[in-house]
Amino acid sequence: MGFEMRVYGWIAMTILVIFLYPCLCLDKTNRRSCNIYEGSWVYDESYPLYDSLKCPHIRGEFNCLKYGRVDKQYLKYRWQPSNCNLPRFDGKSFLKKFKGKQIMFIGDSLSLNQWQSLICLLHSAVPQATIIQQGGNHPIKNYTFQDYGVSIILFHSNFLVDIEVKKIGRVLKLDSIKHGNLWKNMDVLVFNTWLWWYRKQLSDYIQIGNKIVKDMDRTKAYKIGLTTWANWVNTEVDTNRTKVLFQGISPMHYNGTQWQKPGVTNCAKETTPINRPSSSLRLPPASYVLQSMLQKVKKPIQLFNITALSELRKDGHPSFHNIFHGIDCTHWCVGGVPVPDTWNELLYASIKN
Numbered sequence: 272m273g274f275e276m277r278v279y280g281w282i283a284m285t286i287l288v289i290f291l292y293p294c295l296c297l298d299k300t301n302r303r304s305c306n307i308y309e310g311s312w313v314y315d316e317s318y319p320l321y322d323s324l325k326c327p328h329i330r331g332e333f334n335c336l337k338y339g340r341v342d343k344q345y346l347k348y349r350w351q352p353s354n355c356n357l358p359r360f361d362g363k364s365f366l367k368k369f370k371g372k373q374i375m376f377i378g379d380s381l382s383l384n385q386w387q388s389l390i391c392l393l394h395s396a397v398p399q400a401t402i403i404q405q406g407g408n409h410p411i412k413n414y415t416f417q418d419y420g421v422s423i424i425l426f427h428s429n430f431l432v433d434i435e436v437k438k439i440g441r442v443l444k445l446d447s448i449k450h451g452n453l454w455k456n457m458d459v460l461v462f463n464t465w466l467w468w469y470r471k472q473l474s475d476y477i478q479i480g481n482k483i484v485k486d487m488d489r490t491k492a493y494k495i496g497l498t499t500w501a502n503w504v505n506t507e508v509d510t511n512r513t514k515v516l517f518q519g520i521s522p523m524h525y526n527g528t529q530w531q532k533p534g535v536t537n538c539a540k541e542t543t544p545i546n547r548p549s550s551s552l553r554l555p556p557a558s559y560v561l562q563s564m565l566q567k568v569k570k571p572i573q574l575f576n577i578t579a580l581s582e583l584r585k586d587g588h589p590s591f592h593n594i595f596h597g598i599d600c601t602h603w604c605v606g607g608v609p610v611p612d613t614w615n616e617l618l619y620a621s622i623k624n
């Protein structure tokens with residue numbers, strides 16, 4: 272190479288570095304500040320991630336394909352954050368990354384929904400792997416991928432605080448969390464509670480301290496329950512060891528006004544997402560209650576902020592395609608990449624570092 276060539280080479284290199292450098296920085300800051308929960312659903316031919324009919328672990332409530340759902344387009348949407356890309360879910364690297372760890376979902380049937388989805392996502396990556404199933408009954412289901420030593424655990428708890436059966440009936444104890452000692456030994460905790468706080472079926476009385484009342488304002492009760500939970504995290508959980516996430520409220524689709532079809536009272540005819548940016552949506556009022564309560568936690572926890580992105584998926588629910596054939600626009604179809612699979616992609620993105 273002649274001298275001139277070398278000089279030009281260096282000049283070219285310098286120019287390249289000068290121009291590339293700010294881009295690299297930008298890319299880094301983008302990644303750091305990227306809100307993965309803000310974005311839109313994009314049609315992607317390469318989805319779904321797996322065939323849900325091949326997952327032997329799906330419960331009848333969520334098995335939409337098995338129970339007659341024929342439209343398939345809902346399986347072909349991928350969540351695209353506005354300012355960065357999500358890595359495609361990779362079950363094998365998930366299992367390697369979390370070798371020897373226990374991940375626990377604690378909450379109502381929406382936690383069950385997400386737990387199911389994660390089991391199927393992982394199973395589809397390693398279909399031959401042995402899964403040890405423990406405690407098929409209430410309240411714990413513990414599925415361990417034996418070769419990797421990874422346990423994916425569900426702890427069913429509708430309120431996080433306790434329900435006790437007494438002579439007078441079922442009492443919701445707003446200031447007591449008796450299973451906390453089991454939870455706090457986990458490596459990752461994903462909490463969720465909301466579905467039952469505004470209904471009366473599961474509790475006959477409410478107790479705070481020594482006081483028992485027949486009923487009270489439900490938003491107030493929800494706040495007290497979440498405060499108990501926040502205090503428990505503050506005093507009991509070592510967040511250096513245990514990563515704590517709280518799942519945002521999972522929206523339902525029983526009111527067509529949400530998607531500009533007033534008068535529609537369920538999701539049965541919906542086959543595509545709402546085509547609007549997530550930032551334009553009005554969130555369920557309880558999600559503001561939840562966000563303000565989470566600020567009482569002094570330790571580093573994350574809001575697993577799936578409310579808005581899920582709100583767009585009016586097409587993601589089982590509707591009549593479930594084992595009971597009753598309308599369900601509350602839970603989500605498991606399989607491929609409808610909503611709970613995406614929750615798990617986001618979960619992976621938020622806990623892997």
Ligand SMILES: *[C@@H]1O[C@H](CO)[C@@H](O)[C@H](O)[C@H]1NC(C)=O
Pocket residue numbers: 373403405411413414415422424
């Ligand atoms: C889950 O099962 C694994 C494998 O048997 C076990 O090591 C682990 O302690 C169990 N975890 C819980 C919370 O039951």
Ligand SMILES: *[C@@H]1O[C@H](CO)[C@@H](O)[C@H](O)[C@H]1NC(C)=O
Pocket residue numbers: 509510511
């Ligand atoms: C967690 O880590 C921080 C920083 O390393 C340390 O200051 C704190 O004492 C640790 N907390 C516990 C409970 O070990």
Ligand SMILES: *[C@@H]1O[C@H](CO)[C@@H](O)[C@H](O)[C@H]1NC(C)=O
Pocket residue numbers: 526527528529
């Ligand atoms: C649906 O939502 C709108 C707007 O929030 C409300 O005015 C309407 O009463 C709701 N309809 C039903 C059936 O709850």
Ligand SMILES: *[C@@H]1O[C@H](CO)[C@@H](O)[C@H](O)[C@H]1NC(C)=O
Pocket residue numbers: 308309549550562574576579
């Ligand atoms: C959660 O997402 C909603 C909607 O995108 C947003 O308004 C809210 O600020 C987010 N909350 C937090 C704590 O980031």
